[in-house]
Amino acid sequence: MLPHERLQHIREKLLKEKHLKISALSKEFGVSEMTIHRDIKKLLAEGIAEKTFGGVRLTPEKTEQSKQKNGERCILCEKTVDPKLAYRLILKDGTIETACCAHCGLIRHKQIEKEVSDALVHDFLLHTTGSTTTMTFVVGSLLPTLCCQPQILAFQDSSIAERFTQGFQGKKLSFLEALDFFQYADHSSHDLRHMPSTRHPHHLNG
Incomplete structure (x- = not known):
């Protein structure tokens, strides 16, 4: 396995497992712990990992907070990113x-699926x-807008999302349904007028 391939495997493993041990990675990939340490340094430089005793862990919130201090902008609309609302694509x-x-x-x-x-x-x-694949999304609730419209909020527990819609209305969607929701949208302006009427935000609460 080439070094860049091993690094990609480690990155994907970290995203899934959240915490990795250097010794376990060394055995899994059949390389020295020193080699794994060199790989890990690249993940530390990317800001998606931080050191723990004998390993590393995923640090998405720490990464977002650091970027927020530097005035990070949204990849799509260029608004300043709030770490509590951020959506990160790896x-x-x-x-x-x-x-x-x-x-x-x-x-x-x-766009880049x-x-x-x-x-x-x-x-x-x-x-x-x-x-995001494990999340349930609520689109178009009556909650005051926190960012872009139609507002979309994420919930790890589908039952909590369901109860949320009972109080604040909106439409509950799975991850794949949420992706499909925007397939007809004008991505540059966030104008949803070109979407089928059943997907238009004015019809979400019907």
Whole structure:
């Protein structure tokens, strides 16, 4: 296995498992721990990992907070990114793109879907971070707008999302449904007028 291939495997493993041991990686890939340390240094430089005793762990919130201090802008609409709403795309080449919220994140995700290795988003109520594939999304709720319209909020627990819609209305969508929701949208202006009427935000609460 080539070094860049091993690094990509380690990156994907970190995104899934959140915490990795140097010794375990050394055995898994059949290389020395020193070699793994060199690989890990690249992940530390990218800002997606931080050192722990004998290993590394994923640090999406720390990364977002650091970028926020530097005035990070949304990859799509160029708004300043709020770490609590951020949607992070991890591409197969190791590049990380950040959107200001799930609205812009899902649009961008759809645009470059084949290039995406994983994506992370914050749970609206629990303030934890998880893979978008495990999230349930609520579109067009009556909650005051926190970022882009139509507002899209992420929930790790589908039952909590369901209860949220009972109080604040909106439409509950799986990750794949949320991606599909934007397939007819004008990605540059976020204008949803070209979407079928059943997907238009004015019809979400019907």
